Amino acid sequence: MTEWFGGYQNEIYLQGLGGTFPPCSTDATKLEESAREILGPGPFWYVAGSAGSGATARANREAFDRWRLVPRMLTGATERDLSATVLGTPVPAPVLLAPVGVQSIVHEGAEPAAARAAASVGLPYVMSTASSTSIEDVAEASGEGPRWFQLYWPTDNDVCASILARAKAAGFTTLVVTLDTWTLAWRPNDLDHAYLPFIKGEGLGVPLSDPVFRGLLEKTPEEDPPTAILRWISMITGTDSTWDRLPFLREHWDGPIVLKGIQHPDDARRAVDAGMDGIVVSNHGGRQVDGAVASLDALPEIVAAVGDRLEILFDSGIRTGADIAKALALGAKAVLVGRPWVYGLAHAGEAGVRHVLRSLLADLDLTMGLSGHRTLADLTPASLRHS
Numbered sequence: 043m044t045e046w047f048g049g050y051q052n053e054i055y056l057q058g059l060g061g062t063f064p065p066c067s068t069d070a071t072k073l074e075e076s077a078r079e080i081l082g083p084g085p086f087w088y089v090a091g092s093a094g095s096g097a098t099a100r101a102n103r104e105a106f107d108r109w110r111l112v113p114r115m116l117t118g119a120t121e122r123d124l125s126a127t128v129l130g131t132p133v134p135a136p137v138l139l140a141p142v143g144v145q146s147i148v149h150e151g152a153e154p155a156a157a158r159a160a161a162s163v164g165l166p167y168v169m170s171t172a173s174s175t176s177i178e179d180v181a182e183a184s185g186e187g188p189r190w191f192q193l194y195w196p197t198d199n200d201v202c203a204s205i206l207a208r209a210k211a212a213g214f215t216t217l218v219v220t221l222d223t224w225t226l227a228w229r230p231n232d233l234d235h236a237y238l239p240f241i242k243g244e245g246l247g248v249p250l251s252d253p254v255f256r257g258l259l260e261k262t263p264e265e266d267p268p269t270a271i272l273r274w275i276s277m278i279t280g281t282d283s284t285w286d287r288l289p290f291l292r293e294h295w296d297g298p299i300v301l302k303g304i305q306h307p308d309d310a311r312r313a314v315d316a317g318m319d320g321i322v323v324s325n326h327g328g329r330q331v332d333g334a335v336a337s338l339d340a341l342p343e344i345v346a347a348v349g350d351r352l353e354i355l356f357d358s359g360i361r362t363g364a365d366i367a368k369a370l371a372l373g374a375k376a377v378l379v380g381r382p383w384v385y386g387l388a389h390a391g392e393a394g395v396r397h398v399l400r401s402l403l404a405d406l407d408l409t410m411g412l413s414g415h416r417t418l419a420d421l422t423p424a425s426l427r428h429s
């Protein structure tokens with residue numbers, strides 16, 4: 043079924059007639075500004091911050107500005123179909139909620155609130171391994187909504203297998219393996235506030251509810267929290283995996299597998315050789331390698347290298363409908379969005395996330411229509427000029 047996402051614009055104007063307004067801004071920049079007023083400095087910078095000088099986070103945005111849509115007229119784009127199938131998951135529009143850890147930092151409703159909002163719009167929720175709640179709780183909140191699982195890859199194979207089995211049993215269809223964060227980058231904004239969620243014992247919903255992880259501990263996490271926390275941190279950080287470990291994941295996951303954090307065409311080729319189903323071209327929103335290439339600048343080369351051999355998803359820097367259209371025109375099959383919906387969560391929980399998602403989809407829908415694109419297939423490099 044196709045949905046007319048642009049209709050949210052009328053809905054908002056009509057609300058205004060009755061004196062009601064959206065729960066937070068429809069503009070991503072303003073959302074960040076007002077989130078700063080709501081959240082304390084530690085939580086705000088945890089979300090807004092990035093690695094080092096912030097060069098890559100800025101570059102992510104600047105890259106979008108160098109591409110411009112060239113609108114076409116009289117194409118009959120008054121009715122549009124944004125629907126797609128992404129790695130076997132039918133979606134009303136090719137947009138996913140990027141995995142975001144420790145959402146309890148910004149809102150008490152945390153991951154279940156965001157998962158409910160995603161399900162209500164029909165967009166896939168990608169649950170982070172670093173969630174505040176268990177896999178099963180997020181699955182329940184998702185209801186009928188599509189759900190994918192993001193893995194921070196534990197070095198202990200039994201714990202890894204247990205987590206994957208639980209995710210599968212809870213109805214998560216697609217596995218997203220994040221490769222670019224095997225340790226946290228130098229993040230001055232977090233360091234200045236000495237702010238590390240894990241140390242505060244947050245974001246541990248997955249391991250603390252895992253029987254195999256618990257079985258490794260001499261005392262329960264309830265009796266001895268610091269030991270459990272440190273054991274988990276040492277299991278998912280500090281040790282980079284290598285390509286030869288990927289078959290283990292294939293053995294323990296029978297659905298599609300996506301590698302997140304690919305920025306070099308040769309790594310994209312290796313993902314193909316390893317039999318992966320997809321990649322996310324991403325620099326983790328500029329939070330890992332300061333000075334790294336802008337994600338959008340990395341995209342065309344990767345599409346040229348492997349475009350027809352696996353599904354290419356994209357994230358890092360998406361803030362508007364035009365940004366989504368540009369990434370799709372450059373060859374991404376779908377995009378993930380990070381910070382904007384987290385700010386929605388901070389403002390108004392589930393309703394805030396829903397508002398941000400609906401705003402993005404309405405913006406995308408109207409941008410596509412007014413630039414003469416009726417379907418996603420109409421968005422090609424020819425839709426853009428580099429400026």
Ligand SMILES: Cc1cc2nc3c(=O)[nH]c(=O)nc-3n(C[C@H](O)[C@H](O)[C@H](O)COP(=O)(O)O)c2cc1C
Pocket residue numbers: 088089090140141142143144170171172192220302324325326327328357358359360378379380381382384
């Ligand atoms: C607060 C925060 C927490 C994040 N946590 C995770 C995570 O747990 N797992 C992961 O793969 N990516 C994580 N990311 C990265 C996002 O999935 C995504 O790659 C990034 O936010 C995209 O950039 P954007 O925020 O500019 O849209 C996190 C990002 C933010 C902002």
Ligand SMILES: O=C(O)C(=O)c1ccccc1
Pocket residue numbers: 142143144172223239240245326329
């Ligand atoms: O902050 C992040 O970017 C991130 O990926 C993460 C990792 C572990 C816990 C919380 C967030």
